[in-house]
Structure formats: C-alpha cells, structure tokens
Amino acid sequence: MLFIINERLPVMVVPFLEAALTYQRIESLSGKLLMTDELIRFFSKRTPDELEVLVRLTMGEVRPEYEGIEIGVAEKLVVKALYQVTMVPVDEIEKGRKTVGDIGLLTEEIMKRKMQMSLFSEPLTTERVFGNLEKMARVEGRSSQDLKLKMVAELLHDASPLEARYIVRIVCQKMRLGIADMTIIDALSYLFTPGFEKASLDLMSGSGLEKLHPLAERLPERSTSVLYSLMERLSIPKKEGIPPDEASRALAILEDLKGSIQKNREKIVRAYNIHPDIGYLAHLLSLSGMSAVESIMVTPFIPLRAMLGERLSSIGDIIEKMGGKAALEYKYDGLRVQAHIAREKDGTKIRLYSRQLEDITEQFPDVVEFLRNGFQCSSAIVEGECVPIDPDSSSFMPFQMISRRRGRKHDLAENIDQVPVVLVLFDCLFLDGRDLTTEPYLTRRDSIGEAFGGIKEEIDPEKGLVLSKMEIVDEASKGEEFFLRALEDGCEGVMAKSVSDQSVYQAGSRGWLWIKYKRDYRSELSDTLDLVVVGAFHGSGRRKGTYGALLMAVLDDVSGEFHTLCKLGSGFNDEDLAVIKEIIDEERGERENVWKNVFSKMEVDVHVKPEKVLEVVGAEITFSPNHTCSFNRMR
Secondary structure (H helix, E strand, O other): OOOOOOOOOOOOOOEHHHHHHHHHHHHOOOOHHHHHHHHHHHHOOOOHHHHHHHHHHHHOOOOOHHHOOOOOOOHHHHHHHHHHHHOOOHHHHHHHHHHHOOHHHHHHHHHOOOOOOOOOOOOOEHHHHHHHHHHHHHOOOOOHHHHHHHHHHHHHHHOOHHHHHHHHHHHOOOOOOOOOHHHHHHHHHHHOOOOHHHHHHHHHHOOOOHHHHHHHOOHHHOOHHHHHHHHHHHOOHHHHOOOHHHHHHHHHHHHHHHHHHHHHHHHHHHHHHHOOOHHHHHHHHHHHOHHHHHOOOOOOOOOOOOOEEEEOOOHHHHHHHOOOOEEEEEEOOOEEEEEEEEEEOOEEEEEEEEOOOOEOHHHOHHHHHHHHHHOOOOEEEEEEEEEEEOOOOOOEOOHHHHOOOOOOOOOHHHHHHHOOEEEEEEEEEEEOOEEOOOOOHHHHHHHHHHHOOOOOOOOOOOOOEEEOOEEEEOOHHHHHHHHHHHHHOOOOEEEEEOOOOOOOOOOOOEEEEEEEEEHHHHOOOOOOEEEEEEEEEEOOHHHOOOEEEEEEEEEEOOOOEEEEEEEEOOOOOHHHHHHHHHHHHHHEEOHHHHOOOEEOOOOOOEEEOOOOEEEEOOOOOOOOOOOHHHOOOOO
C-alpha cells in the first residue's frame, strides 16, 4: 500500500540555528550511539512535516535519490554568493578555498568578518531553508544559475556564521556529518517505539532500585545511553547494591523494551528497502505510526534496494552451505539494472534504475525498447545485468565498455552503435499486482518467462533480452564445469542461489541465499598488492555520509611519482568505513597541494595526500584506459 501524503500541517517554526547547533555537536562525536542520541533529541516532538524536513536536511537531500532531483550548486557559485553578501574579494575567497579545503568552514570564517547583521535580516527557519533548496533543485533553463545564486545569497544574507557553514555544505551536497540512512532509522525506531514511559514507572516503583531512579526518570527521553546504562548497572546487582530478584525483574522489563525497539527497527528497515525514501517514512511514522509503515508494499516506479550475495572460495563449500543443492547462474560483467514497466492508457511506461537507485532510463533508450517490445503483461519489476556485446560476434565485452555510455546525454545514437548492449534478466520482483519478493527463487525465475514469453538464454541482439544461464547442481565437479564455462563465455564467475522454499528476495540485504564465486576468490594473484590511497569518492545509499570507494595508486620509485591503478570499493564493513573516513579527512586537501606528484585521469571527490598504504587482494590485472599506471608501460 502506498500512502499519499498531500495534506500539509501548520507551518513549522523550527529555527535553522537549532539544526546547525545539532550538526555541530554531531560533528564533534565519534560514536554511533552518541550520534543517534543527538538525532533522537533533534527529531523528537515534531509535526510530520517538520520531521520530514529535518530528516531531509540531515541527509543533505531535497528528494530521494531515485528521483534524480539534485540541488546542483557548485562551490564556485557559493564563492560568488559570498562575495555578494560580504564584499570579500573573490580572489581572497578562492585562495581560502584552496587552503581550508572545506567550503563550509571557509564560509563560516568569512561570515564572521561581516561587520553586523543587516537591519532587514530575518531569522532563518528550517522551512525557509528547505524551501529555497527545493526551488534550487527544480529550477531549469538558461537563467537557472543566476536564480540559484540569488537564492543562496538570500540565505547567507540572513544566516549566522554557523548556519552559513551548514547551508553551504547542504547546497554543495557535502554535509560530512558521518550519518548514514541506518543511523536515521535507528533514531526513528527509538522515537516511535512505545513503552519507555511505562518502563520508567515500573522501575521507579520497584523496591531497592532507588540508586537508579535518576536514570529511570530519564527513560522517556528515549536515549540509547540511558537505556544501555540502566541495563549495564542492573547486570551487576551485587556491585550496585540492588536485590538480585528486583534487578532481574527490572532487567527483564528493559530487555523487552530493547526487543520492541529492534522489532520496530526491522519493520522500518524492511519498508526502507522496498521504498527507499527516508523522509517519506519519517513523515508516515509521525502521521500514522508503525502500522502504516508495516503496510508499505512493493510498488512499480519506486525502486527496491538491491539484494546482495555473500562469498565463498569453493563450489563445494557453496553447495554444502546451501544444503546440498544450488542453482548456479552466470555472473555477467555489466551494469545491474532494475526495470519497472507498466502499461498505461497513453502507452507503456518504463524506468530503469541502477544498483545505487539512480534513474538511468535516458542513458539506455535501446534497453527501454527491448523491454517495450518483449513485455507481455500489465506491470512488472525485473532485475538484470546490462552487458556490452561485440557488434560483430555478439560475444560479451569487458565492463569498461559500458562505462562509455554512463552519464551520456549527447551522441546517444553513436554510442548505441559503438557499444551495443543486451539486458540479461535474472529475477522478477513484481508481476501484475503480485509482490514476488516473498516467493522462492525458482518461482521468481519462472515469472520472467511469464512477463517476457519466449525469452531464451541465447543472445539475440535484435530482441536484446536474454535469460541468465542457469544450472542446478548438487556436485562440486559439475559446479566447477559450469563455472569454467562462464569464464570462457566472458563472465566474471557465477552466482549461486538457494533453491529452497525460503529463498525469498531480501531487498537491501547481503545474505547466504546468494553466494558469489568469482575468479578472484580463487586467489589467482599469488600475492597481495601494497597500494597508496590518493583519492576518495563520496558514498551513496547505505554508504552515504562516508566514502564509497577509494582511488589507489602505486609509487614509481625511480621518478617518485604516484600512478593510479584501481578504484577500491569492496571489502569494507561499517566499522572500516568509519575509520577510513577519519583517516582521509585528516589527509585531504586541495589538488594542487596534495597531488603534486600524483598522476591521474580520474576525477575524485576528495584529494588525499599519498601517505596511507592498504594491503589489497585482487583477481587479476587487466588493461584499463582510466588509470595512469600503464601509460608508456603496456601496449
């Protein structure tokens, strides 16, 4: 069920300074629980409209990622706005931008030099700031940059230096709070779980718990630190001087409360995985409660977060892990695509989304036509891999070929001819009003044939739709044979999938129902590589607020120059990402300052001083036009 939220509640009066102070405190914290508590305080006792706006501001967005609506303000435009507001010369601001390296901190410092607030300044509210951000994101046309400049300047004119820091970071989409979507969900699960007040009263009424009354009184604050402090002290009753029976009773109450929080978190995560708009979910929770979030269903044109697989190093281990039998599919080396299709009165509507939930429909008009021509039902959501093929032999080409078409808006026809693709379908998540994510894998695979009658595993460049090659195996030797055929056919390995009745589609999760087996898991590189971090790319989705990938380089010990070798984006857990962010933020700087001896063709979001070394394992070394390590060395 999709809840349409149209009715706007009374205009909010949340001062933007309150948001700025909250963000400042969060920036000073390093623990996830402490950050969560700040968000809980910030989000509590808000109207649905207020909460949605605060969540979106905290995430640095005006709409969910899949809608493709971005604020689109570059730092150079902010420099112009700063000049208009402060009259500090542009050259001086640009010099500061290169030395400070953080446009938000630079703006704050420059704003402190304003002599005084204008007589016509008005206090900023979050509603006003967000309203200007929405206008910036939607303005188009020849004069769009002038209008954006005017709106940024209007906000800076009325902003305090601290407010200006975060306004500029938001418009440039460089919030740098270290808060990801799951941290927001943690805060929401505490805010919308009932029982804190009752637990507080129960603990206050117990005999022998007087020492804990100050903490118990604070339970209604819904703070993680209060809950965990109480549980920790109750777990050592002798040391705390608490009667053991009373400690056990109180601890059971808090365990139940903690369990309720976890269950509600799982409900919100489930909803987010099939409707990845955290602002909408926050609004819905505030408006209608947890039951409304539980009612959210898979809906065409709202992309699901992708299911991911674990990995093992042998086919035998995979078959054993899956209970003695597994379906092996070719793992194609392409671009993962989630296609949404629906027949409407004025024709067939089709949208394509990447694994990162980016709308890539306009980049692949040929794939849209393949789907339109082959579709035989009313509505569907299917997943597949968009794979480049050789126009002469129809054999698969390396993934790097398809990157030539990513982000292209011009010369599409020429690129389609030069880099033809096919869409290899491997899953069906929704068909004619039926949510198939709760159905077993084999049922979902059969539904692909129902949606696209006659689809086959053989490549037909004219039809452009291919069914992924699959074989069910129960012996390691047969699995190895299938794996070797996949490599011979130009694939990167196989994806093993459970064929049990419980083999549901776990949106947004990485689990053992799917297991990857690729060439690199066989450790074909006999040794690890010591690579130097020289750059970083901002993360999206679950990695938003951290870095999603690193640019790695090697040192030429003759010339003393660093040459890029690869992007590194896998093998990190959440703890690794947090540590990596801290390290990179210490070593980051402007290109001309930290990349004096780094040679790269790739543009990065953050330039890093080449000092930190990582030990990296990989599958093989391949040719790439994107990295300078091979220039004048390989032919």
